[in-house]
Amino acid sequence: MSxxxxxxxxxxxxxxNLAQRFAADGDTVVLLGRTRSKVEAVAAEIGERAMAVECDVASADSVRAAFAQIAERFPKIDVLINNAAVFAPSTVADASDAHIVDTISINLNGSIFCARAAIPMMGPGGHIINVGSxxxxVPFWHLTLYQCSKAGLEQFTVSLRRELEPNGIRVxxxxxxxxMEEGKATGWDPEAAMRFAKANMEAGINLMSRPISQFKSVTGIFRxxxxxxxxxxxxxxxxxxxxAG
Known part of the structure; x- marks a missing residue:
């Protein structure tokens, strides 16, 4: 059933890639993103099974407005995938105010805001999926903020699962x-990226030798x-x- x-x-x-996969399988996808032009472009590629909605998940007001817009077309939703996240290496000492706020606000608060907005639109059989890390x-160096945000998201997932079990909603x-996505750069500051690689190498983690999967391959797990x-x-x-071998 769609x-x-x-x-x-x-x-x-x-x-x-998830939106493309689910739409190709016959589901209807609602694409949320901070940059309207990006989600609209993806929705246009997908066609009639896609709806694009501008949304900054770090803003509670933006999330409320986005889900109100979704409800006008789809009063009931089946699945929420909290995928939005920012990822950039930095020591805590070197992190800017914006880096700290964005990492926690988007990676953790954003998932909480979206889950809160989605729950009233779900019934038994609903499903919230949070993307962790x-x-x-893995004891990567220079990822303290990112690791903390994702660890918090894991605890949120466990607690929300208990909370929503009586409602028949899975988490x-x-x-x-x-x-990785072929042809896409990380957008990291080159010096920060170099320090990140060096610190991990000294700690025995060779980033260059670690395998990397393709986004399209991972979509099957979500399916x-x-x-x-x-x-x-x-x-x-x-x-x-x-x-691969």
Missing amino acids: KIIVITGAGAGLGK ESVD TMIRAGQM AVVDMPADVHMGTVHVSART
Whole structure:
């Protein structure tokens, strides 16, 4: 049965690939993103099964406005995928105010704001999926802020799962490893990126030798989680990259 699936951070990367995958499978996707032109471009590529909505997940007011707009077309939604996130290396000492605020506000607060807005639009069978990170367990250097935001998201997932179980709404954490989009640069400050690589190498983590998966490959995991039988639940799913052989 076709589902209404809301995806944050859908203008590029994993969010874009998820939207394309679900729409191709016959679902209707709602693309949320801070940059209207990006989500509108993705929606235009997908066609009639896509709706683009401008939304800054770090802003509670923006999230409320976005979900009010969604409700005008889809009073009920089936799935929310909290994918929006920012990722940039920095020590805490070197982090700017904006870096600290954006990392926590987008990666953690944004998922909470969106979940809060989505819950009243869901019924039994609804599903909230939060996208986590392997960095919670892997001791990468210069990722303290990112790791904290994702660790907080994991605890939020566990607690929200207990809260929503009586409502028949499932909550899943998909902890993902390194992924890439061909031809897309990280946008990192070159000096910060160099310090990041050097610090991890000195700690025994060779970033260049770590496998990286393709976004399109990972979408199959989300498809399986969304389609799991009603009497089955996956609380946490670990997805890691591997060297294809």
